Amino acid sequence: VEVVIATSNNHKLTEIGKILSEFNVKVLSLNDLGFKDIKIDETGSTFEENALIKAREVMKRTGKIAIADDSGLMVDILGGRPGIYSARFAGENSTDKQNNEKLLKLLNGYPLEKRSARFVSSIAVVFPDKREFTVKGTCEGKIALTPVGENGFGYDPLFxxxxxxxxxGELSSEVKNKISHRAKAMEKMKVELEKRI
Ligand code: ITT
Known part of the structure; x- marks a missing residue:
């Protein structure tokens, strides 16, 4: 079976591709299918809703089983922010660097033990016959005092x-892809997908 990964984030695409590489599905990107810039408004108020919005839209456009990830970082002392706004924390089209700087500024003065946080990934799968499901994975940690490491993307140097x-940012992609929020969600996703195909 073929599945299409409903993301415009190439880092996510690479991680999901690696996590699914030993799984018996053919992984396609939007680019592989000739879709360049699909702009989808993430109007939901939860990770699950936004993942479903993206997967439904991409299934509709491609006619294939669509898999979307909606993810983000929740910082306890910030009441769960940036949460679903993680990609656009420092403004529409903000860069990872700007988002990281904004986060560090908001946490300025808090010692490490007050900087607990978690990454969350909700994965939605939508089938051409409209069946759908979501799964979720989380990964606990703390926000560093300064960025460390060059690996990964987004908030990785701070987590x-x-x-x-x-x-x-310091761990290899092999390690990250075994323990991350996305890895955990994808493991559940594989179980649920296998039951349905
Ligand atoms: P798509 O919606 O096209 O998939 P996006 O980057 O806009 O791409 P999200 O709306 O789900 O995706 O935002 C997720 C953001 O959360 C992402 O841009 C990072 O800032 C952060 N994030 C999620 N997973 C992460 C990870 O594994 N490492 C670092 N940051 C992560």
């Missing part, structure tokens, strides 16, 4: 993963 004394 110190519980159980490791390192940020996702």
């Amino acid at each position: 110190i993963v519980d159980g490791y004394d390192k940020t996702f």
